[in-house]
Amino acid sequence: MHSAAKTLSITQVLACGAAIVTLSMGIRHGFGLWLQPITQAQGWTRETFAFAIAIQNIAWGTAGIFAGMVADRFGAFRVIIAGALFYAAGLFGMAHAATPLTFALSTGVLIGIAQAGTTYAVVYGVIGRNVSAERRSWAMGITAAAGSFGQFLMVPTEGFLISQFGWQQALVLLGGAALLMVPLAWGLREPAFADGGVVHREQSIAQALREAFKYPSFRLLMAGYFVCGFQVVFIGVHMPSYLKDKGLSPQVASYALALIGLFNVFGTYAAGVLGQKLAKRKILAFIYLARAVAITVFLLAPLTPVSVYIFASVMGLLWLSTVPPTNAIVAQIFGVAHLSMLGGFVFFSHQIGSFMGVWLGGVLYDKTGSYDIVWYIAIALGIFAALINLPVKETAIVRHPRGGHHGVAGAA
Numbered sequence: 001m002h003s004a005a006k007t008l009s010i011t012q013v014l015a016c017g018a019a020i021v022t023l024s025m026g027i028r029h030g031f032g033l034w035l036q037p038i039t040q041a042q043g044w045t046r047e048t049f050a051f052a053i054a055i056q057n058i059a060w061g062t063a064g065i066f067a068g069m070v071a072d073r074f075g076a077f078r079v080i081i082a083g084a085l086f087y088a089a090g091l092f093g094m095a096h097a098a099t100p101l102t103f104a105l106s107t108g109v110l111i112g113i114a115q116a117g118t119t120y121a122v123v124y125g126v127i128g129r130n131v132s133a134e135r136r137s138w139a140m141g142i143t144a145a146a147g148s149f150g151q152f153l154m155v156p157t158e159g160f161l162i163s164q165f166g167w168q169q170a171l172v173l174l175g176g177a178a179l180l181m182v183p184l185a186w187g188l189r190e191p192a193f194a195d196g197g198v199v200h201r202e203q204s205i206a207q208a209l210r211e212a213f214k215y216p217s218f219r220l221l222m223a224g225y226f227v228c229g230f231q232v233v234f235i236g237v238h239m240p241s242y243l244k245d246k247g248l249s250p251q252v253a254s255y256a257l258a259l260i261g262l263f264n265v266f267g268t269y270a271a272g273v274l275g276q277k278l279a280k281r282k283i284l285a286f287i288y289l290a291r292a293v294a295i296t297v298f299l300l301a302p303l304t305p306v307s308v309y310i311f312a313s314v315m316g317l318l319w320l321s322t323v324p325p326t327n328a329i330v331a332q333i334f335g336v337a338h339l340s341m342l343g344g345f346v347f348f349s350h351q352i353g354s355f356m357g358v359w360l361g362g363v364l365y366d367k368t369g370s371y372d373i374v375w376y377i378a379i380a381l382g383i384f385a386a387l388i389n390l391p392v393k394e395t396a397i398v399r400h401p402r403g404g405h406h407g408v409a410g411a412a
Contacts, residue, residue, distance in 0.1 A: 007130040008190060014139060016187030017123040018146030020080060023181055024087070024118035026150030027174050028056075028111070029261060030158035032237045033254065034094075036244070037167040038103075046241065048100045050362030052107040053237055054355045057229070059112025060119075061351025067116040068125065068344030069205060072337065075193025076122045077185050083117025084181035086110050091178060095171035118181055120144070121347055124327050125340030126188050134276070136331060140324040141272010145265045148320055152261030159254045201337040208338040211399075212345070217333065217392045221326055222349040224284060227385035228322045229353030231291055231378045235315065236260075238361040242371050243308060252305045256312035263316025271321035272328075280325035280332075281392040287318050288389065292382030294318065299375055333397050 035049050042048075071079045090113075093106025116122075124140055131139045161170035203211070212218045240253035274283055298311040330342050361374050 006191065008126070008188070010131055010135070010139065012187050013126055013130050014142050016184050017126060017143050020118055020181050020184050020188075021120065021123055021143055021147040022150030022153070023177060023184075024083075024115060024150075025147035026154030027087070027091070027158075027178060028115060029151035029236065030155040030257065031107075032240045032257065033155070033158055033162060034167055034171075035237065035241055036250075037162065041167070042098075042103075044100060044103075045362075045366060047359075047362040047366050048103070050237065050358050052100075052104045053233075054359040054362075055104050055108030056112040056115070057233060057351045057354035057358065059109045060115040061112075061348035061354075063113040063116035064119075064121050064344040064347050064351070065341060066344075068121045068338075068340035068342070071122045071125050071340045072201075075190050076126045076340070077189040077193065079117045079122050080185035080188065081182050083114045083122075084178055084185070085114075087114035087118065087178035087181070088175040090114055091171050091175035095168045095175075114178070116344075120147070120323060120327065121340050121343040123188070124343055125336070126190065128331050128336035128339040129190065129192075133331075137275035137280070137324055137328040138272050140327055141269045141275065144268035144272065144320050144323045148261055148264030148268050148316075150261075151264060152258055155254060155257045155261060203337060205338065205341065208334070208342065209345075211397065212334060212342055215333070215397065217394075218330070218342075218346075220388050220392050221329060222346050224288065224385040224389045225322070225326060225346050225350040226353035227288060227381040229350035229355075230357035230381055231295075231353075232319055232357075233354035234357030234361045234374055234378060237358045238365070238371060238374075241365075243303075246303050248303070248305060248308065252308055256308050259309055259312040260316040260319055263313045264319040264321075267317035267319060267321035268324060270317075272324035275325045275328050280329050280394055281389050283325045284322055284389040284392075285386045287321055288382045288385035291315065291318050292379045292386070295375060295379050295382070299372075329392065329394050332394055335396070 031053060035046065038044070039046055039049050067079050067083070087110075090106050090110030093102065093110060097103035097106050120143070123143055127139045127143065128136065158170065158174070161173055164170075165173065236257065239256060240250065243253045243256070244250060271283055271287070294311060294314045298307065301307050326346060327339075327343050330346060331339050334342055357374070357378070360377070361371060364373050365371055
């Protein structure tokens with residue numbers, strides 16, 4: 001397929017990449033809907049469920065670094081197929097886990113590894129290598145918007161599957177859906193990596209990492225992404241229970257998660273398009289600050305279905321809109337040779353934030369009977385992330401022959 005061409009067509013990359021991210025992100029986005037049915041059926045605490053999801057986020061982040069390394073070196077195609085198989089196995093295990101340990105291993109470790117091989121870092125590497133720099137932020141925005149559309153589509157679908165078939169059978173059916181990523185991976189089979197080919201790169205993995213971690217802007221992007229993870233995963237997993245505790249129907253939570261997914265489509269696409277025109281660091285600072293404001297207003301306003309829908313819509317616009325600018329800045333500073341790996345490291349920081357958000361949500365709820373403290377932490381972190389993104393430098397790094405980085409001064 002395309003063996004003569006040096007790169008894949010942009011249409012093919014976007015169509016297959018978007019479909020893979022739609023499935024991968026869509027399936028996981030609705031996991032909050034299983035919190036109550038599973039904990040009630042098994043007699044577990046919310047912390048048990050939250051801990052498994054927290055492990056999933058850490059496994060996703062950790063495996064993402066290695067999935068990125070393998071994808072940069074041997075192409076994304078193999079990594080995505082392995083990820084799809086892990087996904088199906090993990091969902092099947094999640095349905096049949098009888099103990100908290102087996103639940104944590106399937107829901108946490110297996111699905112976490114699966115997501116590492118089937119989401120942004122790996123797909124963005126293909127985009128970086130096959131789409132010109134002028135259109136890269138836009139292309140990343142399209143793919144992120146597709147993932148958001150998946151979340152919008154999959155939450156009501158998952159709610160329907162649970163009500164029709166029960167929570168267990170619903171997970172098995174989703175496992176079947178995850179296997180659809182296998183044929184889609186063929187569309188991202190890059191000619192340069194065909195027949196076991198390896199692309200020559202000027203920097204080794206160790207040199208690329210040394211350069212990135214010495215560079216202050218890279219560390220600031222990582223810190224900002226930590227906050228992103230904390231906020232979105234806490235809200236995604238715990239909001240259904242928060243609303244139910246406050247006396248709102250489960251329907252409201254399903255609609256709220258779906259609205260987040262819908263507005264996320266517009267937010268991520270807009271961030272990708274604006275990233276071609278405006279300073280990306282300013283876009284990021286605005287997103288984090290706006291999140292802090294949105295959460296504050298939500299907590300101060302009376303809680304009604306309408307206030308929940310407004311909050312979900314605003315948060316949706318700001319949900320994954322951090323993804324295209326952050327990854328485009330990494331590509332802009334360091335080039336695309338190690339893009340999946342470096343994207344994997346930034347995302348690892350996001351996942352540590354996710355772990356803290358989802359786990360603290362469960363722990364503090366069990367201790368205090370309320371989610372208030374975690375909401376306050378999310379507000380404070382939003383302000384912190386807005387401030388640290390402002391000094392990020394977006395210009396390409398000046399390389400000296402020995403792979404060192406001087407030339408461009410670090411961030412302020």
